[in-house]
Amino acid sequence: FLVGAVRFQLHGDDAAAHVVLRNDGLSRADLVTVTVNCSSPTITQKTPTTFHLGSLEKGSNATIDMIFATDKNTPIGINRVCLSISYVNPDGTTTTQDETLAVHVKGRARVSIASLSSDPAQVVSGDTVTLVIRLENTGTDNANSVRATIDLPATGTKDAFIGRIEPDTDAPAVFIVRAGAAGEYGYNLTVQYEDDYGVQTRTEPLRMTVQDKT
Secondary structure, eight states, X not given: OEEEOOOEEETTSEEEEEEEEEOOSSSOEEEEEEEEEEOOTTEEEOSOSEEEEEEEOTTOEEEEEEEEEEOTTSOSEEEEEEEEEEEEOTTSOEEEEEEEEEEEEEOOOOEEEEEEXXXXXXXXXXXXXXXXXXXXXXXXXXXXXXXXXXXXXXEEEOEEEEEEEOTTEEEEEEEEEEOOSSEEEEEEXXXXXXXXXXXXXXXXXXXXXXXXXX
């Protein structure tokens, strides 16, 4: 028998494996049984562990859809699941064949605001203000090429390149602007980064209060 199965999966999601068995022997195989007999400690079987396929003529295929549950501790990359295939030959003997199913687990970065601070803390019209927005990655994969921009209606530096943020860590995006007239200003923080799924973009609404000079 030849075995093939591929699907990319996300950390913490169900891993769906479309397994294809092909009888590449010279005769029919009877009482074909496929059993899942091992897996990663962080991958558990959701579909039955044993599948009964009946007979399989030479050169023919059979398919099995298996579902495995993953969690946040499942290692990113190739995780291996063991399969045992048994069948009865035309002469009545039983053959057992061991195969390995590869489940490719992909992570996803999730970047959000951890904190926001300004220096000075109370912004007065005409001040030069340093905004520090700490961005945290609460996902399971690196956030690469992280870039943040703000559209605050003020002059100054409104783009910040952070680079990589690893899972469960944070990093600062620093902006330096000159406060304008007194008032309440709504603005957006836009964060762009890359993970295994491509380029991701998130936008968060923020506000700044500018006070009159005394």
